Amino acid sequence: VHMARLNGQYLYENHDIKYLPNLHISLNKKREQSIQNKTVVYYHSKEKNAVKEAKTIERLLRKEKVKLIADPELVMIKKTSQNYTRIHIVTHKNDESIIFHGSIINMDDLCNFLPNNLNSAVFNICKGGKIVNQNKYSIMYKSIAHTLILKNTACIITHTWDLGQEASNIFSNEFYKNTENYSIPKELINKKPSEYGGYMVWGL
DSSP states (O other), X not given: OEEEEXXXXXXXXXXXXXXXXXXXXXXXXXXXXOSSOEEEEEEOTXXXXXXXXXXXXXXXXXXXXXXXXXXXXXXXXXXXXXXXSEEEEESEEETTEEEETTEEEEHHHXXXXXXXXXXXXXXXXXXXXXXXXXXXXXXXXXXXXXXXXXXXXXXXXXXXXXXXXXXXXXXXXXXXXXXXXXXXXXXXXXXXXXXXXXXXXXXX
16 A cells, blocks of 8 residues: 555555565465454453454454454464464554563564464564565565465564554454455545554455
8 A cells, every 4th residue: 555645635546466486385375264263362361452353353243253362372373373263462562572561572482483375464563574584585575474484374474663552453443344345445645654563464
């Protein structure tokens, strides 16, 4: 999503880009999604909006299996994520770690411990789409999305820069009404670009 401001209004330009950091990934593109989705939400218990977002997801997916886990440690994420087809994380991020109440988890460790073949992984955190080392060759890029693409995750959602908490709630409220579409909610157009974080949708 690209945007500009003209006469006090924000203009948005959307592009779909076909991209594979490694052509060998195309060999694994054929995948069968689970008939029944099971979602786990990891959230910061001391952030009012994070708690609200987690409860919203639980309400929207009440006909499915949903588990809310507050302030997990890495060992808890490793243990519980194996039993779910969708992962949703809403918390703070600082440098290369995500921060829950009383728990700091390195992003590399987190991504490495998440299971293969997830249907979706949503990171409602600031600058989750950051590429750590922009090597000459994209195969060497390092980011949340690149790591999870290699783990055959069907849909990965991150952010280019800081994410406003209210924008995060709007996203979740709309996204989980139709998870097969994987589109960015139109309601975010009413938010300033500095608030909604520059959503990025990666998928196989």
